[in-house]
Every structure is written in structure tokens, then in C-alpha cells.
Amino acid sequence: MKSRTRVTSSLRQASAALTRAAGSSPAAPLCQNAATTLPAPATGMRPLITSAATSRPAAAQAQRRHLHDQAPRRSGAPSNPAMSFPCVDALESRSATLRQQAAASASQSRTDSTSSGPEPSYTVGATQIFHSTSPLLLDHGGQLVEFDIAYETWGEMNADRSNVILLHTGLSASSHAHSTAANPQPGWWEKFIGPGLALDTSKYFVICTNVLGGCYGSTGPSSIDPSDGKRYATRFPLLTITDMVRAQFRLLDHLGVDKLHASVGSSMGGMQSLAAAVAFPERVGRIVSISACARSHPYSIAMRYVQRKAILNDPNWNRGYYYGQIPPHVGMKLAREIATITYRSGPEWEQRFGRRRADKDKPPALCPDFLVETYLDHAGEKFCLTYDPNSLIYVSKAMDLFDLGRENQVAIKTKRAEREKALREGGKEGQGYDQDACSLTLPDTPYEEQPEEHHEEFERDGLGFGGGNPAGGGGSSYSGPGQKPPADLVAGLAVLWDHPVLVMGVASDILFPAWQQREIAEALKMAGNRNVAHYELSEEQSLFGHDTFLLDVKNVGGMVRNFLG
Numbered sequence: 001m002k003s004r005t006r007v008t009s010s011l012r013q014a015s016a017a018l019t020r021a022a023g024s025s026p027a028a029p030l031c032q033n034a035a036t037t038l039p040a041p042a043t044g045m046r047p048l049i050t051s052a053a054t055s056r057p058a059a060a061q062a063q064r065r066h067l068h069d070q071a072p073r074r075s076g077a078p079s080n081p082a083m084s085f086p087c088v089d090a091l092e093s094r095s096a097t098l099r100q101q102a103a104a105s106a107s108q109s110r111t112d113s114t115s116s117g118p119e120p121s122y123t124v125g126a127t128q129i130f131h132s133t134s135p136l137l138l139d140h141g142g143q144l145v146e147f148d149i150a151y152e153t154w155g156e157m158n159a160d161r162s163n164v165i166l167l168h169t170g171l172s173a174s175s176h177a178h179s180t181a182a183n184p185q186p187g188w189w190e191k192f193i194g195p196g197l198a199l200d201t202s203k204y205f206v207i208c209t210n211v212l213g214g215c216y217g218s219t220g221p222s223s224i225d226p227s228d229g230k231r232y233a234t235r236f237p238l239l240t241i242t243d244m245v246r247a248q249f250r251l252l253d254h255l256g257v258d259k260l261h262a263s264v265g266s267s268m269g270g271m272q273s274l275a276a277a278v279a280f281p282e283r284v285g286r287i288v289s290i291s292a293c294a295r296s297h298p299y300s301i302a303m304r305y306v307q308r309k310a311i312l313n314d315p316n317w318n319r320g321y322y323y324g325q326i327p328p329h330v331g332m333k334l335a336r337e338i339a340t341i342t343y344r345s346g347p348e349w350e351q352r353f354g355r356r357r358a359d360k361d362k363p364p365a366l367c368p369d370f371l372v373e374t375y376l377d378h379a380g381e382k383f384c385l386t387y388d389p390n391s392l393i394y395v396s397k398a399m400d401l402f403d404l405g406r407e408n409q410v411a412i413k414t415k416r417a418e419r420e421k422a423l424r425e426g427g428k429e430g431q432g433y434d435q436d437a438c439s440l441t442l443p444d445t446p447y448e449e450q451p452e453e454h455h456e457e458f459e460r461d462g463l464g465f466g467g468g469n470p471a472g473g474g475g476s477s478y479s480g481p482g483q484k485p486p487a488d489l490v491a492g493l494a495v496l497w498d499h500p501v502l503v504m505g506v507a508s509d510i511l512f513p514a515w516q517q518r519e520i521a522e523a524l525k526m527a528g529n530r531n532v533a534h535y536e537l538s539e540e541q542s543l544f545g546h547d548t549f550l551l552d553v554k555n556v557g558g559m560v561r562n563f564l565g
């Protein structure tokens with residue numbers, strides 16, 4: 001385990017800049033107390049409390065005056081100095097810079113229509129773009145009349161196009177999994193892709209896409225709606241993981257790839273990997289799903305909910321219409337800090353940071369102070385202007401909605417069939433959201449706890465999810481040996497009864513805990529699959545938590561390589 005210490009340099013710079021601007025010493029307070037006082041008119045006189053006090057009844061005022069008379073006379077200086085908040089100053093300073101950039105680009109856009117405002121263009125360098133001109137109907141209503149998918153490839157496609165691996169990304173990654181001639185920057189799986197490596201490019205042709213809803217070249221909320229030439233913002237329709245997969249398979253159609261050798265992914269990519277095989281079972285050969293799940297569980301939904309809330313509550317979010325203005329960088333930074341807490345593990349931070357403070361010779365501070373705090377601050381700082389906040393909202397919501405249980409699949413399939421029929425018949429109801437899609441308001445009576453229903457034994461039911469040799473399963477939640485995955489999930493995964501599947505989990509992962517990968521493996525086995533390989537890395541093997549899939553080349557990479565052959 002590496003031991004690293006570093007205080008966020010941006011904070012230091014911002015603090016120093018503000019100190020210089022204020023012409024004060026670093027110890028001088030930068031912020032004023034919030035209490036509203038009038039200046040003392042003459043030496044020895046107390047400052048007067050403003051309007052709130054003067055409107056009080058006379059008796060209360062008299063009592064207050066009496067108490068004041070008992071109190072020691074105030075000299076005009078506070079009893080303690082006000083604290084400084086360089087972390088808040090840094091955010092304000094960035095807002096000011098972004099405001100200036102917005103104003104400059106607004107004046108420039110009067111002469112140049114391509115000018116886009118202060119937010120970055122989120123590019124990752126050269127990618128290939130597949131443009132689909134046929135509409136994509138989305139699971140929860142809405143459609144994209146056309147869309148782009150950005151992608152990159154490594155290796156050579158063979159003559160019969162049978163050596164293709166589709167690599168799916170995590171939530172916020174781009175298609176840049178590995179360096180390319182066009183973009184030599186190392187990719188997010190640089191050490192996993194190449195000749196002889198986990199995704200062996202001497203054998204396989206690897207494709208990685210930016211997901212639909214993302215901001216690295218594929219169509220997402222920051223893209224232009226071709227219908228009116230304006231950014232989608234929150235007019236972008238809600239997405240599901242399967243919608244993302246459908247868009248990827250349009251790309252495969254375009255490339256003439258009928259069947260993937262393998263669908264590979266970690267985290268959200270591991271959800272996509274399973275979803276691809278469930279949606280297109282004949283077009284997927286092998287499945288690799290690492291640190292993922294078959295249905296999001298309440299704790300991870302909760303963790304993503306508060307990240308989205310941090311963005312929604314940033315006044316600059318402006319209900320998603322911030323393009324050309326100041327992006328919600330404050331909410332975005334907080335969202336990334338929360339996310340980072342879920343991506344790593346407490347035991348790792350115990351080893352790396354312990355209880356050490358960034359500077360033990362300074363008094364404790366309310367801004368980042370402990371090394372773990374400066375670490376989180378740095379993670380938020382690096383990310384807050386490099387990914388579109390609206391994309392984070394949409395893609396993370398898609399993760400929450402993920403559920404490969406049969407009931408959810410049937411519900412979505414039925415709704416899609418109705419909309420497709422309406423579209424064929426030229427009806428408007430097939431095109432957009434249901435009228436009440438956004439009407440979830442606070443109820444008259446509070447929502448109450450609703451325990452999961454217990455499902456009946458799994459049986460094939462002719463709904464198109466069978467095809468295996470499923471065994472029964474009861475109960476509604478899986479937590480380990482001796483328990484069974486819910487029958488609904490077994491039924492939902494039954495279509496994969498014959499696919500070779502590698503499922504990997506990590507004991508130190510708190511976001512996609514190891515029981516969720518056990519659940520996938522057990523559900524597949526109960527659906528009759530005898531080709532399931534399941535591995536769980538112990539805490540001795542990795543303390544990197546959820547991020548293990550990005551860091552552990554030996555264990556994660558080694559198992560993927562062995563499985564793919």
C-alpha cells in the first residue's frame with residue numbers, strides 16, 4: 001500500500017491569492033461574523049442590536065437592557081477572532097472566474113455562434129463517432145431522434161468478425177480505456193489492454209464506447225437537441241442501463257458485428273455487461289461482470305441520491321439549464337467527494353492517512369484539515385469541471401433504476417411494446433413521456449416502510465425469460481451462504497443459463513458489496529448455468545474497495561485474461 005501525503009494545492013493557491021488581495025497576514029480573519037450590528041458610535045458604548053430587538057415588547061427589552069448592564073463592557077473587539085475559510089474562498093474565487101468567462105464568451109458568441117460558455121467541452125481527445133439517424137425509444141418513455149456514440153478500438157477485427165470484445169465503462173469514464181495513436185494519454189484501463197494482457201489485443205478487437213447520457217462524445221444532456229438546436233439539459237429523457245446497451249448495439253450493427261466474443265465491464269460497466277447479454281442473448285458469447293450487481297440495492301441508491309442532491313441543490317444548477325453560465329461546480333465537487341467515500345475503503349485510509357492532519361503544527365480547522373479530508377477535497381477538485389453535472393445525474397439515476405429481476409423486465413417490455421405499437425400507428429403517446437411522468441410530489445400521508453414481497457418459487461412462464469434449467473428460489477434478499485437469491489432475479493437471469501460468466505467481487509467494496517456478486521453467481525447457478533466462475537478478492541488481497549477494478553492488474557487482470565482465454 002502506497003503512503004502519500006499532499007495538501008490540495010489549489011486551496012493553498014486560492015488562500016494565498018485572497019490573502020494577497022486583502023493585504024492581510026494569513027492569520028487575519030477573511031470572513032465576518034453573520035450577526036448584524038451597528039458600529040459603536042463612541043468609545044465605551046455598546047453596539048446596538050438591529051431591528052429584531054427593537055420590535056420586541058417593552059418588558060422584554062427592559063429585561064435585556066438589565067442583562068446587558070450586568071455583562072462586562074464590550075471593547076468593540078470580538079472575544080475570539082473570526083475563523084478563515086480558505087476552502088470556501090476557493091469556491092467563491094472559482095465562481096468569480098467562471099462568471100468572468102461566461103461574460104466574455106457571451107460577448108464573443110454575439111460574433112461567433114460556436115462559442116459555448118464557461119463549461120469545458122469535456123473532450124478526451126480523438127474518438128470515432130457513430131451517428132445513428134434512426135430514433136432510439138427509451139425504456140421510461142421519450143426518445144432520441146438521432147444520437148452519437150463516441151468509441152475507440154484496439155487490436156484488429158478478424159475476417160469473420162468473431163473476435164470482438166465490447167468493454168463497458170464505469171459511471172464517469174470515457175471511451176479512452178487505453179492510449180491510441182490519436183490520443184496518447186494513458187487510458188483508464190491502460191495496464192489491462194494490450195498484447196498478452198487481460199484484454200489481449202493480439203487476439204481480440206476491443207471496442208469501448210462513451211455511454212449514452214455521458215459527455216465525452218456520446219449524446220447526453222449537454223448535446224444539442226436536433227429538433228430545436230438548443231442543449232437538451234434536463235429535457236433529456238431518463239435513461240436505463242439497457243437503453244445505453246441498445247445504443248451500443250446500434251454501433252455493433254454499423255460495424256457488422258453480429259456476435260460479441262465477450263461483453264466485459266466493471267461497476268456500472270458490469271451492469272451493462274449483464275444487461276447486454278440479457279437484452280441480446282444470442283449476440284453475446286461470454287460475460288465478465290466485475291464489482292457490479294444484477295439490481296441496485298438501497299444503500300447504493302442512497303449514496304448516489306445524495307450526490308445528485310448536492311448538484312440539484314447548488315443554485316448554479318438552475319434545473320439543469322446552466323450551459324453558457326456558471327456550472328454547478330460546488331455541488332459537483334461535493335458529489336465527487338461523497339462518491340470517493342464509496343469508491344475506496346476505511347481500512348485503506350487507515351493505512352494511508354490514519355488520523356494524521358495535513359499540518360499538525362497548525363491549529364485544527366473547519367476546512368480540509370485531516371489528510372483524509374484534503375484527499376477528498378483533492379478528488380472533488382480534480383473532477384468538478386471535467387464531467388458534466390447533468391450527465392452525472394442521468395447516468396447515476398440509470399444505475400439506481402437497474403434491476404434485472406423478471407418483474408421489472410416484464411413491466412418495461414410491456415410498456416415499450418405499447419409505445420412501439422402507438423408509434424407504428426402514428427399516435428403521439430409513443431413518442432414522449434407519460435403526462436404524469438414528473439408528478440411525483442410529497443404525499444398527503446407520509447410514505448411508509450414497505451418490506452420487499454416474498455416471491456413464489458421460480459417457474460418458467462412463457463414470458464420470454466425462460467430457456468434454462470432453473471431451480472426454485474425463495475426469499476427476497478440475498479446476503480450469503482445459506483440464503484437464496486430472490487426467485488424474481490433467478491427468473492430474470494434465466495436467459496443466461498448457458499453463457500460462460502465470470503463474476504468478480506471485492507470484500508472491501510462498500511458500494512457494490514461482495515454479497516451482490518455472490519447473488520449474481522448464485523442466481524445464475526439456480527437458473528441452471530454450470531459455467532459460472534465466481535471469485536471474491538479478500539481484504540488481504542485488496543483494500544482498494546470498489547476502485548480495485550481500476551488498480552489491481554494482477555488479480556483482476558489475471559482472472560479476466562484466464563477467463564477469456
Ligand SMILES: CC(=O)SCCNC(=O)CCNC(=O)[C@H](O)C(C)(C)COP(=O)(O)OP(=O)(O)OC[C@H]1O[C@@H](n2cnc3c(N)ncnc32)[C@H](O)[C@@H]1OP(=O)(O)O
Nearest residue numbers: 004005006007008170171267268343371374375378547550
Ligand atoms: C461507480 C462506477 O460506475 S465507477 C467508479 C470508479 N471510480 C472512479 O471513478 C474513481 C476514479 N479513481 C481515480 O481516479 C483514482 O485516482 C485512480 C483509481 C485512477 C488512481 O487511484 P490511486 O493511484 O490510488 O490514486 P488516488 O485515488 O490515491 O489519488 C491520487 C491523487 O490524490 C492526491 N493525494 C493523495 N493523498 C492526498 C491527501 N492526503 N491530500 C490531498 N491529495 C492527496 C495525490 O497527490 C494524487 O494527486 P493527482 O491525481 O493530482 O496526481
